[in-house]
Amino acid sequence: MMKAPPLLPEEVFQRVLRLARFDGLSVVLVASICAVLAASMGDRIGAGIGVLIAGAGAIELHGVTLLRHSDARGMTWLINSQCLILLGMLGYCALRLAHPQLEPLRATVTDEMKQQLDVIGWTVDQFLELVYRVTYLAVSFVTVLYQGGMAIYYFRRRDAVTTALTEV
Secondary structure (H helix, E strand, C coil): CCCCCCCCHHHHHHHHHHHHHHHHHHHHHHHHHHHHHHHHCCCHHHHHHHHHHHHHHHHHHHHHHHHHCCCCCHHHHHHHHHHHHHHHHHHHHHHHHHCCCCHHHHCCCCHHHHHHHHHHCCCHHHHHHHHHHHHHHHHHHHHHHHHHHHHHHHHHCHHHHHHHHHHC
């Protein structure tokens, strides 16, 4: 089976633009919604982190704009935005893990769940703490994979994008 030839720099450039625009808009939208929800629940730290992440999405969109105007510095903005999102999310998860807030979760435990927990010898607090920790560790893990992967993706395509910009 023949191996596909490498993509032309122009095609790499177009793919990077499409992906960065979609990712940046998605980050801005989701983080903004999360910031508003956190603020409505009185979670100032969560709202602040949401605004920080939304700002990182805007940084990514700024990188797209720079690239559209043939400025290769846009790739640095794309990479840095992913690093900012990564650090912001990991900081938030670390803060939540260091200071768990189990009280809002208690309302979600039904009588049937309490009976099941009694059967296995767990308290409601033990169960909620486990779920809480696993959730924030999973968010941290997914964040490292996705944002780290995006930063690496942009970094590895930097030369091809620069080549495409100089050919234009």
